[in-house]
Amino acid sequence: MTIPRFWREIKQRYKGIGVECGNCQRVYFPPREVCPHCRRESIGKMKERELTGKGKVITYTEIHEPMSDFKMMTPYIMAIVEMDEDVRMTGQLVDIEYEDVEPGLEVDVTIRRLGEESPSGIIYYGYKFVPIR
Template identity: 50%
Template sequence: MSIARFWRETPRRYNLGGSKCTMCGTVYFPPRAVCPTCAHHRESIGKMEPFQLSGDGEVFSYTTVHEPAEGFEMQVPYVLALVRTVEGPVLTGQVVDLAPEDVRIGLKVRATFRKLREEGKAGVIHYGYKFAPAEDLPNRPPGRPRGAVGAPAGSESDRAAA
């Protein structure tokens, strides 16, 4: 993948920049130029505004991947999940900082900024969001993980950490 192709998506991949339809209020990630769900499809053109996701969500479904996508060979086995964010959009991303057997549907997670993959020894290193547990697990303490991205949601654990 070229540098430009990855670089142009950094506001989304590094910082969860989505969009919101000002006609119906629905939030999208990645951002969209036109609202696909509201009755004002045509009228929403030019009326979508930037919207920052908090990075908080929960696991909607998941899999443990043994035959990896290109560039993920060193991470096998890894947990991939559909994460439903508190703002509504569902994101596809890895769940890290836990043992695969500890992931479950409904697990509270929070986005964290990590290295996704690298293109060999001389190629581009891709960074972006993954998700880490945001609740007590047998093998991991609670709280906002290192490298958390997105606007702090002001949750109990955030205030406690502050």
């Protein structure tokens, strides 16, 4: 990932800023320019909306063949989470063992290291999920 590309997405990665359609109030993450339901009706009405960060696990899996940034945490859990705003996000689920995860598990967003460019390059931070205890 290039530095400018990462930098452009900081608001989404650190703060979970999505958008809400001013026409139908549906929330989208990552942000969309146009609401796929309202289409041209939504033009100019999409406004920023910060997600609460809380949600429930819909489904999950354990990854055994990681990308290089995740080798230190293998095996690790990826989950699809339905957020309180009725929008789904995919992210790593940390601070829990695989056998303790189940659909419906309540989770919260946390900011962790996602990886790094290289040992001398920039460090990428972004959202992951942790169980609410």
